[in-house]
Amino acid sequence: MAKKKDARWQVVVIEPDGDMQREIAATLDVTDEYEFLTKYPTAGAAISQSSVFQPNLFLMDVEAAENRRAIPEFTKAFPGTAILGTMSKWSNDIAMECAQHGALGCILKPFTGQELTDSIRVFEKRGTVGPTTTIAFFSPKGRSGKSTLLSNLALHLAKETGGAVGIIDADLQFGDQAMFYDAEPKYTILEAVRDINYVSPITLEPYFMPVAKNLRLLCCPKRPEYAELIDVASLTAVAHMAQSLFRYVLIDLPFGYSPFSVGMCEMADIIYLVGMMNTGFEVEHMKKALGIFEGWSYMKDMKVIFSRVQPCDETERRKLQKELEGFPTEIMPNEYLLLAAANSGRMGRGIKSDTLFAKKIAALAGEILAKGATP
């Protein structure tokens, strides 16, 4: 076979099924960017023999558990070589496991050359290979400052890490994220949930609207009553698939306990419980809220964040943390510029980095990064 001059990818296919092997090989042959090198039925065969071909991409069947468990060995034996998992039926669990082991991502097979290229493009944009960090923003009562906090943290992560960040505005009736970014979405959560059984990560991406560099947003439905059409299971499926697309997934929630907020918190790695200082009863509400999350602390990173705290200093933070019996507590200052930004749909521009608010956001982001670095 003639060597393709401009092929970016030299591909080894790991696939047990003969027909599928041939189909993938044929697809690669007719697509300029790919050069099909060889095929193996198992990861074991591939890892011992592939070095002869110097591949820079493995298309690996990951429905076989022993294959996906071998991914770390591949990344060690073939540093710099990308691994793309293939499956005939989409499984979020498998996709997440592959990401954790170091795969670039997963795609559904069979696929066209264009789909493969789109997938690689999206996965490369996602940032460094590794698991996704999912953060849920819970608040006992409304007007907590959680949406503002979320949106600033998302912007910071997108800007500073270069990884892809996805926001899911699951405040289904009255989400504000679209307004923060002056976004007029073509698709919303409603369409994503409706189509979830027919999409793969790549086809899900357009439902997330680009709102800033490296930052995309899945907006809440256009009318409050559409919230009724959305069930927890489908929304969870959307959020899981989003984990394949983004390095960080940030989920805005409606206030209070509901099957939605609890379901979304359950799938998150980090939960922020946000309340705004106003009448002073917020601390009592937070205590009450913590009672419900008590059993979760061993498996989730949880933190209370009070917004609009004045004075916003260490003494005040300690005082609040003490009132919450030592539960990790952070405080955010009031930031009038944010009000103006939210009022004019200019949240996407970010705020000046020298403000206390921005510094606090940077510190939170630092913690998230540290967590992401330690599996």
Place this chain on the structure above:
Amino acid sequence: MAVERSSIIITVFSTAPGVGKTLVATNFAAGLAKEGYNTCLIDLDLQFGDVENYLGFRGEYTLADARQALLEADARGIPRSQVDMTSFLTEWRKGNVGFAVLPAPHSITETYGLESRDVMDIVEGLRSFEYIVIDTTAVFSDLNMDMLDISTSIIFLGIMDFIPAIKNLKSGYDVLLRFDYEANKIRLVQNRSDSQKLVSQREVEKLFGREFYYNLPNDFPTARSSINFGVPAVLGTTHTKLGDSLWDLVGMFTNRPEAPKETTKPTGFFAKLSGLFR
């Protein structure tokens, strides 16, 4: 025989949180009681209700106990209507003004499985009150929708200083209209109306397609101190902008005759001077 009367139910609702629903609800109950009406206030922010906090007390019984009594009646095959709901109320009193309160459950676990049907039966059992004031949460839930259905009047409260909040108020208001609530039943009340705003009142009214029914002033010190002291502003010992306005607003829901304007006797130097020329 006199016609059988039923309660006037006033529900304080909003689709933007943190706009002062509880403040308005507590003042409504206090104002109606001050006018002499037999009044009951129900806190339907089931998970994080603030009525007790704003009124500075903690009731012995809550809505959870009332519901428990209903469940026990069910188990014993007794009709729910025979359960005495008034026994779960706490009387709140300041001087000669008193009203009944049914607080929200004290723990979140008590709200599990609490259905709108239960709350409907509880409210039904309190129909002996002339006025029932209901505090809600800013969301379209089965419970809130049912309460709006049985309300005589809905106070749709908003603060118009934050564009995303205005968006949520407008989209919520539109839902009410789409769901065929009579516009007459919904009274748009603006809180903190004279605070600095980016959008003029006229623009907001144009957006809603109607004028505000009432504009409450931005009187943060009064709001804060009334919450801290646990006494609604309408019962304040001195006149305040907020207390006076709320009293005025309450009067628009009763047949209170307009109070004669207080004739202020002229005092001071100019008064004396003008007296010379009478």
